[in-house]
Amino acid sequence: MNKTYLYRIDWLIIICYISLVLFGAVNIYSTTYDNSMNQGFSPESLAGKHIIIFFVSFLLGFLILFIKTQFFQQLSYVIYFVSILSLIGLFFFGETVNSATSWYLIKGISLQPSELAKIGTALAISRHLSDFNTDIKKTKSLLTGLILILIPFLLIILQPDPGSAIIFGSFFLVFFREGLSFNYLFFLLIALILFISTLLIEVKYIIILLVIFSLMIFYILNRPSKKIKIFPYIIFILVSTTFILSVNFIFDSVFEQRHRDRFNVILGLVEDTQGLGYNVNQSKIAIGSGGLKGKGFLEGTQTKGNFVPEQQTDYIFTTVGEEWGFVGSSLLILIFVILIVRMLNQAEKQTNIFRRNFIYSICILLFSHFTINIGMSLGLLPTIGIPLPFISSGGSSLLSFSLLIFIYLNFDSNRLNEW
Amino acid sequence: MKRYYLQILTLLVASIFILRLLLLQIFNSEYKSLSEDNAVLESPIYPERGFIFDRNGKILVANQIAYDLMVIPENTKIFDTVELSKLINLSIDEFKLNFYKAKKFSRKIPSIILGEISKEDHAYIQEKLWKYDGFYLQKKSIRKYYHDIGSNFLGYISEVNDLDIKKDKYYKTGELIGRQGIEKYYENILRGKKGKKFFQKDRFNRIIGSYKNGKYDLLPETANNLKLTIDLELQKYGESLFKNKRGGIVAIEPKTGEILALITAPNYNPNILLGRDRSKNYRKLAKDTISKPLFDRGLQAQYSPGSPFKVLNALIGLQEGVINKNHSYVCNKGHFYAKDAFMECHCKVGTKNNLITAIHQSCNSYFAKTYKKIINSKETVSQGLDIWSNHLKSFGLGDYLGYDLSIGQKGFIPNSIYYNNWYRDGGWKASTIISNAIGQGEILTTPIQMANFTAAIANRGYYVTPHFLKSTSEIKTRKFKKKMTTIDSIHFKPVIEGMEKVVKYGTARIAQIKNIEVCGKTGTVENFIKINGKKTQLTDHSMFIAFAPKTQPKIALAVFVENGYWGSRWAAPIASLMIEKYLKNKVERKWLENRILKGSLEIEYSKHLSGKPFKINE
Incomplete structure (x- = not known):
């Protein structure tokens, strides 16, 4: 680390990152705001937790910036192995919430190991693709890569958490960068x-x-x-x-019937705005009622009335749509696009294959979350429960995405430090 | 390709999202209103409905608390249906049906199981209701009638129907509206104007707070109390006199046009149109086509006026100069008014009547001759008839009077157009329409019109449009214009003298009251109905108009008793008792009062319904 490090750091990504997290906190505050309580902003609230995780990520991220990049490459399989172990451990020590065993509960803090597994899998795939012997056009290399994806994929399917499993499936997209x-x-x-x-x-x-x-x-x-x-x-x-x-x-x-129902609703095979299609319909009403400029912060009637279920997590985009309108929603989409495209462009400047593929993996994660989450809120995709990165409430998700951003910053700044 | 595929995918997805947002947020306004229906509840705030007082400030109508038994189906647990339906005195089937409807409507929103439970029942039910989760009693305001009188002009209130809502956007389902009488006519004053309060709802339609801190809330406008012109004691007394009779009384204060009493019989107790039996009771009233309790005879019944009408012909005769005070005619138990056409009269053979004696003897011949002269006083009979007709119209006959209730009848005063249509042009002359002279024939009047022309006579030439509203909380005094009749005031003197003699020496001596000079005129009105398509004559109606005292009259009234036979048999005593009650505040002639109170005409009314041949005028 020298003086020029600060110059080399990707400030655009930091700005995008910070504005997304803060915007997320604002919207989480709105969804959980109860005007009868008239409560202020407190660290116990979901928005407060969001900010706390943000600070924690910053501290950890700062440390990450000083880690030598080789370290990640060398420890890739170890981290992958640990994360797979943590997924297996769920079957013995996991906590069941909403019929999915996806959580560890340690001293009141819940951790979602599939979030860690995202980092681990990204590292392992990047490592595999950067190996001297790997040629993705060859069946053997392709199969190895697929197995790296398939192990966490199956473990998560068994939880069952089909939403996260689909995310792992999307890692497949990295292979195309390597010539598949x-x-x-x-x-x-x-x-x-x-x-x-x-x-x-x-x-x-x-x-x-x-x-x-x-x-x-x-x-x-x-x-x-x-x-x-x-x-x-x-x-x-x-x-x-x-x-x-x-x-x-x-x-x-x-x-199961509920999975079938989700597809049926989105394909228009069932018209049922009260029952099966309730979420999708309420979500569209909330977003649609926002109009051009939105109803304003804390003014969303749909948000206040809790018409949209899981609004602070999976359906957070409906609050954005209702309270910030077309302007706010498009801006949010634009920031995501800037974030992803910028990172991809920077990745192309990498001479190190491991680092390039890792950044690609980050972008694929962001892309798939972004596509599935907003697509679902807009009624374009079936209901798949995954968070919107940086915006949705949920510590594990914010932490893991933050760490990924900092790892990117590390890789990007040290692009020229060939080893 | 492999360097850009992910960028391209990202941009593609982002543009699809932005397009979708455009469609949802900019080009579709449907979602905005959906959101409002969804999340904002507009809840009305009702001002308390205005009270109604009599002319002396005695309360007639106020509000009372009743209770609706509500249920939120979601909150109910298994309960004993039989026991609960017994507790609220509802049949099990009805209870089950209501409960089913409530469940079907919504499991989370309260519905009414039983409406308008009285205060007394409420205490009893409340005590045991803890056993039944999900059921509770909700307060509600309904009308309270302090006296069992005046249902005909007070009217009632009930929930609005689809038609009301369509007509007036002010009303929403479940709100109350004045249905008849004062409640209907002064609905806007009595109801005030409801305010609005907006609430934020959650997804279960539950209220979670006020919407935007009450920024859009509207305070209600307070309702006004009404003071009526009706005199409670007089009204009550009049209704009691009419027990077991059919007919009515209209009493007016001549100077002001204030209606002191409006009695129609048979009537109903206003309290039966309250509470949960309202619709049942209303159907019963509406179905009673024989005694027609919902038909306000004082305002809606059109009768031939009979002999009281003679005084109007006398006034017109004087005004047109065809007779004078001293002019007299001979009557021989009647007279031939045309070839082979004899009009009977009860005068003895060779009686010589001047105007005053003709009035108090009610001489048919005198007025037939006077009427003939009026009709023939102009170049053509048409002109003569129209002059006569216009004079009558100036007394408020033949058209709506314009009082403040929304029911009534025009009555009928024929003019030349009518007879020209009837008989073809020129096919008629005075003798053709001679019945009009004695208040039979084509003339039709309502009792309130008769009371009104009596008031005009009492006032010596003008009347004030009769009305029920004396003042409101806002309007302390109401101003009315005098409506002048076309008769000069000097002509009233001899006519009034004649009317005074009717009571002093004539047909209505029974109406005399100690120390009060009563002026009146009896009537015995022939009437017919159709039985099996055949015109059948029934017993005559008993009719009486009067005012008192002679100077500075305080009350003018018209009394009619259906099928009561001659005027002084029922109508005159009733009118006299009313005057005594009003002017002296008590009735000294107990014997007369008793005779009227106990008298019943039910046998008379059942005659033509029995299907057997019957005699009239017994």
């Missing part, structure tokens, strides 16, 4: 389309459509001058059919 063929993304997209259509249309019709569609493409592409093989198309049809049937089976037999 975008065909996989294409297949993923097709799988998604097939998945949704399975829920919308009867299985036999999808299969018929699939066959017609594939054969049509085959005949269009198949010209006398340039013969192509029919074999891959048949494989595609068979794989897709299997996929559809298994989706159908999983949806009907493995999913």
Whole structure:
């Protein structure tokens, strides 16, 4: 650490980070504000805790800035191993809240090990991708990478916490940076389309459509001058059919009714604003009623009336929408975009593959949380319970994202210190 | 590609979000109103409904507390339905139905199980209600009637229906509105103006505090008390006199037009339209098409006026100069008014009547001849009739009087257009319409119109529009214009003299009161109804108009007793008792009072309903 360190630090990211956390505290305060109590701001309140965690993160973050970057790379697998252990430990010592065993309760402080696992998994994947022997285009390397993701993914599914599990699944996106063929993304997209259509249309019709569609493409592409093989198309049809049937089976037999309901509501298969669709509908009303400029701080009638459930955590964006309106909501989205794009740009300047992939992992985490959380609040995605980074109330989430930001700051500042 | 895919994805998602926000927040105003319905409760604050007093400040109507038994279905536990329904005196089926409706409406919001429980029942129920979780009693204000009188003009209040809400946006479901009489006519004064209070609700529709610290709250405007022109004691007395009879009394203070009493019989006790049996009782009243208790005979019944009408013809005759005070005609038990057309009279053969004797003897011949002269006094009979008709209209006949209740009838005074339509042009002459001379024929008047023209005679030439409202908390005195009749005041003197003699020596000697000069005129009105499509004559109506004292009259009234036969049999004594009660504050003629109080005409009324042949005028 020398004098120039302060010059090299990414102040833009710090500004984005601080403004997000403070804006989060303001909104948490609003959702928990009760005008009959007329209470002020207290450290016991959720907003107070948010600020306290913020200070704690700053202290820890300051320490992180002085840690040598090699340290992270070398300890990657250790941290990963510890976080996996902490996930396994949940099955023995975990606390069950809302039928999910995702918490440790130590002296009144609850910790969510899946948040730690996010850091651990990010480190492990980055480490794996930066290894000399790794070539992601090779099946072996790809499989190793997938296993690193799959272990925490399955452990979290078992809690069960499907929301966080999806986040872990999204780590898959890092592989594309290392040259994984975008065909996989294409297949993923097709799988998604097939998945949704399975829920919308009867299985036999999808299969018929699939066959017609594939054969049509085959005949269009198949010209006398340039013969192509029919074999891959048949494989595609068979794989897709299997996929559809298994989706159908999983949806009907493995999913619980509440999971099914969430998909049904978002796909418009069920119209029920009082029961199943209550959350989504109330969320849209709250956001929609905000208008251009919003109703103002503490003036949100929907927020005060607690119409939206879990508003301080998963549905915090509805408060933003109601009290700060289109202007405030767009600004919040803009800050997230700046944060992610800026970090990605900086990552590209890294010469060290480990550090670059780690920053990519951070961005993927931010991106997936941002997309799923706000998408859900806006009624574009099914109800998936995950927090909005820096904004939602919840210590573990804020702490882990803060630490990730500081690790980024460390990596970014030491970009030129090649070792 | 691999350097930018994540940036592109991020920007793509962000733009989808911003587009979605645009749609939700800017281009869709539906969510704003949804949010208000959702989260803000507008709750009215009601001022207490105004009281109603009589002219002497005695209270007639005030408010009392009643209780609604409410339930919040969510809070109930298993309870003994039979026991609870017994406690509140409701049948089990009804109780179950109400409870089911409450549950269906909302499990979290209170609903009424039983409305308007009296104070007495309340104490009893309250004592045992602790056993039943989720049930509680809620205070409510309803009307309290201090006397069992005047339901015809007081009216009543009840909850607004869909039609009321449609007509006047002021009202919301469950609020009260004046239904008839004073309660309806002075609704705006009595109700005041409700205020508003806004509350913030939570997602269970529970109130969690005031909305924006009461910034938008509105204080209610206080309601006004009303002082009526009605004299409680007189009204009460009049109603008691009419027990077992049908008909009514309209009593007016001539100088001011203030209505002292408005009696219609049969009437009902205003208290039966309170509380939980209101609709049941109302249906019963509305279904009674024989005695018609909801029909205000004083304002709505149109009768032929009969003999009292003769005094008006006398006045018109004097005004038009076709007769004078001393002019006399001979009557031979009646007279031939046209070829082969004889009008009977009870005068002896060879009686010579001047104006005054004609009035107190109620000589048909005299007034038939006078009427003929009036009609023939102008170039054509049409002109003559119209002059006559206009004179009558100046007494407030043939049209609404404009008093402050929203029910009434115009009555009918024929003019030339009417007869020209009826008989074709020129197909009629004075003798054709001669019945009008003695108050039969086509003329129709309501009792209040008769009381009003009596007041105009008492005032010697003018009347003040009759009214019920004396003052309110805000308006201390009300000003009214004198309405002048078209008869010069000098012509009233002989007519009044004649009316005085009616009581002193004539047909209504029974109406004499010691030390009070009563002026009056009896009437015996032929009337017909249709039984099985056949016009059938019933016993005559007994009719009497009067004012007293002769100088500086304090009361003018019209009394009519349906099928009471001749005027002095029922109507005159009743009028006389009313005058005595009002001017002397007590009635000395107990024998007469007893005769009236005990007298019943129920047998007379049941005659034509029995289906058997019957005799009239027995």
